Amino acid sequence: MSIIEKAASKLNQQASIKPEPIETGIPPVETPAQEVRPATPDTSESQRHELNLVKLKNQNIITPQAEHSNMAEEFRMIKRPLLDNAFVQNGPKVRNGNLIMVTSSLPGEGKTFCTINLAMSIAMEMGRTVLLVDADAPNPNMLKTLGVSYDRGLLDLLDDSSLKLSDVIIRTNIENLSILPAGRRNRNATELLASDAMSALLDDMAQRYPDRIILFDSPPLLVTSEASVLASHMGQIVMVVEAEKTPQPAVRQALTLIEDCELTWVLLNKARNLAGVDYYGYGYYGQS
Numbered sequence: 503m504s505i506i507e508k509a510a511s512k513l514n515q516q517a518s519i520k521p522e523p524i525e526t527g528i529p530p531v532e533t534p535a536q537e538v539r540p541a542t543p544d545t546s547e548s549q550r551h552e553l554n555l556v557k558l559k560n561q562n563i564i565t566p567q568a569e570h571s572n573m574a575e576e577f578r579m580i581k582r583p584l585l586d587n588a589f590v591q592n593g594p595k596v597r598n599g600n601l602i603m604v605t606s607s608l609p610g611e612g613k614t615f616c617t618i619n620l621a622m623s624i625a626m627e628m629g630r631t632v633l634l635v636d637a638d639a640p641n642p643n644m645l646k647t648l649g650v651s652y653d654r655g656l657l658d659l660l661d662d663s664s665l666k667l668s669d670v671i672i673r674t675n676i677e678n679l680s681i682l683p684a685g686r687r688n689r690n691a692t693e694l695l696a697s698d699a700m701s702a703l704l705d706d707m708a709q710r711y712p713d714r715i716i717l718f719d720s721p722p723l724l725v726t727s728e729a730s731v732l733a734s735h736m737g738q739i740v741m742v743v744e745a746e747k748t749p750q751p752a753v754r755q756a757l758t759l760i761e762d763c764e765l766t767w768v769l770l771n772k773a774r775n776l777a778g779v780d781y782y783g784y785g786y787y788g789q790s
């Protein structure tokens with residue numbers, strides 16, 4: 503059975519069943535108890551950017567004014583299991599479950615589009631805050647889509663120990679949404695993303711704000727090594743697959759690069775609806 507077929511067959515079982523770790527053949531990893539440090543605000547001196555919500559809506563991005571659109575409804579369903587696993591009330595907790603990376607096998611499958619919509623959808627939820635991180639250093643399109651133009655970001659933070667997170671985070675007019683840009687082009691981007699400083703930063707982000715979702719837009723897995731490096735730090739991964747386009751071997755190969763992640767979700771993007779009418783929606787969303 504192909505990965506997509508296997509995923510599709512799980513769809514019917516999804517609603518009532520608590521997700522299980524992906525079948526890697528490797529025994530499940532024990533989740534170590536985590537020390538949660540008291541939260542100290544890191545955005546007090548941050549810059550602020552006014553997002554143009556009308557422009558975003560015209561690009562099919564969910565905004566508070568389009569809360570009842572089809573897109574908003576679809577992302578409501580997509581975010582639910584992610585939030586459930588990020589903030590487990592009972593049962594085993596996913597390590598750094600609030601660190602969620604959106605990736606895909608190849609470029610153009612919809613990573614940036616889905617990451618931004620997911621972030622918007624979560625930010626509009628009561629009591630949830632989101633930090634949207636552009637971790638696609640080779641192709642940092644997230645800010646362009648959002649109409650934001652700041653140059654400093656994640657790579658600068660990793661490269662310059664005098665910078666604090668609050669120096670590079672951008673707050674927005676969507677109260678619960680902040681942005682961390684990719685930062686200035688850096689020849690050592692892969693090394694920086696794989697550095698101890700990055701591990702420390704991610705653990706700090708995950709644990710200092712246990713009630714915040716940190717969502718990473720990432721490069722495609724089969725094109726650069728950066729996405730698989732990042733994946734090793736994530737509690738959950740959303741793997742975007744472009745319907746009727748991404749070759750199955752590419753999906754299969756990409757999934758092997760992230761098989762150590764406890765929770766991997768497959769999002770079939772740009773699917774047609776059952777009547778075969780063109781429809782940029784989501785045919786399937788579930789665990790791989």
Ligand SMILES: Nc1ncnc2c1ncn2[C@@H]1O[C@H](COP(=O)(O)OP(=O)(O)O)[C@@H](O)[C@H]1O
Pocket residue numbers: 562606608609610611612613614615616643771772782783
């Ligand atoms: N579900 C969707 N509905 C409408 N447009 C989409 C959808 N998914 C992706 N797109 C569009 O497809 C193009 C490629 O998507 P993008 O998110 O930039 O891909 P990636 O980040 O994976 O390279 C963009 O123009 C984006 O707006």
Ligand SMILES: [Mg+2]
Pocket residue numbers: 613614615638641643644719
């Ligand atoms: Mg992108």
